[in-house]
Amino acid sequence: MALFKYEHIGTHTHLYIWKIEEEFDDLFDEIHLTDMNMIRLMSMKSVQHQRGFLSVRKLFQAAGYTDFDVTYDATGKPHLNDGHHISISHSHGFSAIMISDTTVGIDLELMREKIIRIADKFTSEEEEKYLDASDDNYVKILTVLWGVKESIFKIRNEIGISFKDHITTFAFDINSGIAHARLDFEDIHRHFEVKFQTIEDHMLVYAFETANEKAL
Numbered sequence: 001m002a003l004f005k006y007e008h009i010g011t012h013t014h015l016y017i018w019k020i021e022e023e024f025d026d027l028f029d030e031i032h033l034t035d036m037n038m039i040r041l042m043s044m045k046s047v048q049h050q051r052g053f054l055s056v057r058k059l060f061q062a063a064g065y066t067d068f069d070v071t072y073d074a075t076g077k078p079h080l081n082d083g084h085h086i087s088i089s090h091s092h093g094f095s096a097i098m099i100s101d102t103t104v105g106i107d108l109e110l111m112r113e114k115i116i117r118i119a120d121k122f123t124s125e126e127e128e129k130y131l132d133a134s135d136d137n138y139v140k141i142l143t144v145l146w147g148v149k150e151s152i153f154k155i156r157n158e159i160g161i162s163f164k165d166h167i168t169t170f171a172f173d174i175n176s177g178i179a180h181a182r183l184d185f186e187d188i189h190r191h192f193e194v195k196f197q198t199i200e201d202h203m204l205v206y207a208f209e210t211a212n213e214k215a216l
């Protein structure tokens with residue numbers, strides 16, 4: 001597969017999505033990895049994870065970067081050497097990267113019924129007030145909520161953030177593709193604008209930090 005989707009969002013943000021259909025060797029032959037990432041790749045336990053990791057390097061290429069332009073900090077957060085912000089996600093059949101002038105977080109999740117079983121572990125009290133388990137879109141809505149929390153965590157990856165206690169998404173229309181969320185963790189209080197869309201059987205979510213509360 002070539003690039004599955006590219007979107008130019010706002011003025012300074014680029015979204016790239018890869019549909020992972022290639023075998024390991026086909027991807028590996030086209031990628032030049034740093035020594036550190038070669039070690040990492042070889043230590044991954046599943047071929048699926050390896051293919052996801054390699055497909056992200058194909059997305060770097062599509063965006064005009066190589067593996068040598070990206071470094072990871074001690075928390076595992078990726079950084080581009082030219083100062084742009086980057087966020088990465090890979091899940092089953094797809095991978096995605098977002099590159100921007102501003103901080104961004106992205107998450108791709110396969111939509112699965114089993115998210116219902118863990119919902120109470122990550123949904124906040126405020127979210128529980130509007131969640132309705134009988135809604136036909138319940139799995140979809142929960143997957144958006146999960147993606148919101150992963151995306152926000154990727155932006156503000158402070159140790160100790162709890163998805164359930166510190167991140168809340170305000171009630172939203174599942175057909176709108178837009179939501180707003182808040183992070184309250186110790187003395188950090190931030191608001192985020194979130195966009196979401198389905199990519200076949202996956203939910204893609206990405207978040208931007210906003211300057212004030214109005215977006216709510």
Ligand SMILES: CC(C)(COP(=O)(O)OP(=O)(O)OC[C@H]1O[C@@H](n2cnc3c(N)ncnc32)[C@H](O)[C@@H]1OP(=O)(O)O)[C@@H](O)C(=O)NCCC(=O)NCCS
Nearest residue numbers: 053075076077078088089090107108121122153154157163
């Ligand atoms: C780190 C974390 C955000 C990764 O998310 P994930 O859904 O497992 O996997 P994704 O494919 O979406 O994202 C993985 C990518 O996130 C990026 N990433 C890893 N750690 C990161 C961090 N601390 N900050 C920002 N980005 C990070 C990496 O680029 C990674 O891919 P790569 O290493 O192959 O480049 C997630 O595992 C995590 O730790 N979440 C917070 C912990 C938590 O509270 N969990 C659930 C509580 S109910």
